[in-house]
Amino acid sequence: MHxxxxxxxxxxxxxxxxxxxxxxxxxxxxxxxxxxLNYCIQALKKKGLVKINNFKKNPKKMNYAYILxxxxxxxxxxxxxxxxxxxxTEYDELKKxxxxxKLLKKK
Numbered sequence: 001m002h003x004x005x006x007x008x009x010x011x012x013x014x015x016x017x018x019x020x021x022x023x024x025x026x027x028x029x030x031x032x033x034x035x036x037l038n039y040c041i042q043a044l045k046k047k048g049l050v051k052i053n054n055f056k057k058n059p060k061k062m063n064y065a066y067i068l069x070x071x072x073x074x075x076x077x078x079x080x081x082x083x084x085x086x087x088x089t090e091y092d093e094l095k096k097x098x099x100x101x102k103l104l105k106k107k
């Protein structure tokens with residue numbers, strides 16, 4: 001998975017798991033800078049994958065809820081499948097390489 005796709009996947013997953021978390025908490029959890037996370041969220045919003053709702057948790061402070069749209073859920077599923085296929089392919093390649101090394105040692 002390319003870095004950008006991997007970042008999108010991580011953000012989509014985090015939003016799905018913790019929709020009411022702040023961007024600061026989300027950035028910390030993902031190991032992203034706040035600016036990088038904001039950039040990713042805005043890009044996902046522009047693609048129609050994420051919806052951002054305002055709500056007041058405290059009368060003096062505005063909070064946001066991040067929601068995956070149906071399109072966002074579909075994209076996250078697609079990225080998950082691609083990730084799993086890639087990992088299974090890597091596993092098969094490593095297994096084959098390991099078996100080849102075992103055969104070479106026997107000779």
